[in-house]
Amino acid sequence: MPIDFSVLELSGIGLSLIVSLAILLFAEPLGRVLGVMDQPDNVRKIHARPTPLVGGLAITTPLLLWSLAGVVWPVLAEGGKVPLAGIICGSGATILGFLDDRRSLSPTLRLAALLALTVLALQINNLLVPTQFNWSHLSSTPVSPWLATALVAIGMAGFVNSVNMADGHDGCAAGMFVIWSVCMVLCSGGITADIAAIMFVTSLAVLSFNLRGKVFLGGAGAYGVTFLFGLLILRLHNHWGVTAETIIVWLFIPIVDCLRLMIMRPLHGHSPFDADRGHFHHRLHDRFGKRAALAIYLGLVASTSLAATLAPNLAPLCLFALGCVYVGLMFASSETVTRPVPVKITHRD
Numbered sequence: 001m002p003i004d005f006s007v008l009e010l011s012g013i014g015l016s017l018i019v020s021l022a023i024l025l026f027a028e029p030l031g032r033v034l035g036v037m038d039q040p041d042n043v044r045k046i047h048a049r050p051t052p053l054v055g056g057l058a059i060t061t062p063l064l065l066w067s068l069a070g071v072v073w074p075v076l077a078e079g080g081k082v083p084l085a086g087i088i089c090g091s092g093a094t095i096l097g098f099l100d101d102r103r104s105l106s107p108t109l110r111l112a113a114l115l116a117l118t119v120l121a122l123q124i125n126n127l128l129v130p131t132q133f134n135w136s137h138l139s140s141t142p143v144s145p146w147l148a149t150a151l152v153a154i155g156m157a158g159f160v161n162s163v164n165m166a167d168g169h170d171g172c173a174a175g176m177f178v179i180w181s182v183c184m185v186l187c188s189g190g191i192t193a194d195i196a197a198i199m200f201v202t203s204l205a206v207l208s209f210n211l212r213g214k215v216f217l218g219g220a221g222a223y224g225v226t227f228l229f230g231l232l233i234l235r236l237h238n239h240w241g242v243t244a245e246t247i248i249v250w251l252f253i254p255i256v257d258c259l260r261l262m263i264m265r266p267l268h269g270h271s272p273f274d275a276d277r278g279h280f281h282h283r284l285h286d287r288f289g290k291r292a293a294l295a296i297y298l299g300l301v302a303s304t305s306l307a308a309t310l311a312p313n314l315a316p317l318c319l320f321a322l323g324c325v326y327v328g329l330m331f332a333s334s335e336t337v338t339r340p341v342p343v344k345i346t347h348r349d
Contacts (some may be wrong), residue, residue: 005197006190012069013197016062020202023058027215030054035102053101054088055174055210056221060094060201063228066198083195085128086231089121093160093227097219114160114227118153121231125255128152128234136243136312156230159251162208162258169290172209173217175298177203177225180250183309184232188240195232199225245315249308252322253280253301280330287333300325 005013019110023030031052032039038051067087096113099105099231120130130148132140143151167173181203184196209215233250236242248255257280264278277286284293304318 002131002166003148005194009194009197012066012194016066016198017201017205019065020205021059023061024205024209024215026210027052027054027058030057031215031255033271034098036098036099038218051213051214051216053218054220055206055215055217055224056094056097056219056223058206058209058215059177059199060090060220060224062202062226063195063198064091064094083125083191083231085121086195087127088124089117090224090228090231092117092120094220094224097221097223100219100223110223111157111161114223115150115153117227118156118230119149122152127238128231130234130238133244134237136245136315139179152234156227158255158258159230160223160226162254163226164219164250165258165261165279166254166281167217167222169285169294169297170213170216171207171211171294172281172297173221173296174203174207176254176301177208177229178228179298179302179305183250183305184236186306186309187242187246188236192232192235192240194309195228199228199232226309243312243315245319246308246312249315249318249322250301250305252304252319253297253326256323256326263305280326283330283333296329 031054035055036053038053064087067083067298093114095326096105096110099112129145129152130143131145132142134140163173166176178200181200185193185200186198189212206215206217206221210217233242233247237247238242260276277283281293281297284296287293288296300322308315308318310312
């Protein structure tokens with residue numbers, strides 16, 4: 001679908017970028033006021049100095065302000081079709097992540113909150129509930145509303161936690177946000193494309209600051225931004241016909257890596273929530289170095305995601321290629337695995 005934004009839409013995107021840059025430029029004083037500064041510990045947090053955890057706020061704040069403006073000025077949001085589920089539940093997920101940065105909430109509480117927020121979002125906007133799962137090479141799979149709600153809630157919790165785990169290497173999570181938002185703009189239109197475009201420009205701004213060590217995403221990014229992406233994915237599947245295979249390609253690396261760790265940690269006698277350097281991004285970093293690791297990670301996500309978005313019939317081939325490359329790189333970096341570190345887990349797992 002051709003990208004075609006009106007002057008009004010472009011103005012909203014531009015203003016969102018300005019708000020995001022304002023937050024990023026004043027990240028350090030803002031982080032100190034809010035009490036969300038990530039302190040290095042020379043064990044797992046090896047950054048040089050205390051770093052503000054406000055990157056996620058630089059993405060969610062402009063988007064939520066734009067959405068609220070649509071309530072006052074309906075022309076901004078397709079005649080008043082304001083994403084209430086995103087405003088209410090996206091704000092809730094952002095607050096959840098912010099509180100986790102402040103006081104390290106228990107995994108059980110975070111999981112329960114994510115499940116509750118997802119169910120609430122589906123109740124607010126029942127169009128987000130899939131009536132069937134659409135495949136490119138198979139017949140659509142009908143699904144009952146109660147089962148769809150349960151599957152979406154579990155999937156959302158898994159998706160959010162997988163991105164939270166990937167946020168342990170500067171640029172990984174923010175880079176994926178940039179890639180996913182581009183794909184979403186390419187395969188949608190209307191208010192969905194507007195939201196995706198805002199997330200693209202703000203994520204790109206955060207990525208540029210994150211790569212220079214100026215900000216970290218923080219829990220507001222790992223929870224709030226990822227939750228909003230999850231809601232967008234549901235709309236893309238239900239309304240814009242994006243197939244399940246294409247979505248799986250987008251999310252393959254963080255989801256598969258999260259599942260691997262949740263299985264392997266208990267097998268080695270550790271809690272699934274123990275911190276370690278066994279993540280895919282850590283393994284790449286220890287084997288190839290920081291810059292090459294990021295290039296490999298984001299290169300895999302970008303190349304396959306864009307291919308599956310522009311040519312959905314290639315999605316199964318992309319999945320096969322991702323699986324082969326992932327397994328190959330895991331074997332190639334197997335000698336770099338480090339045993340879990342006995343520290344309390346934080347957002348930068």
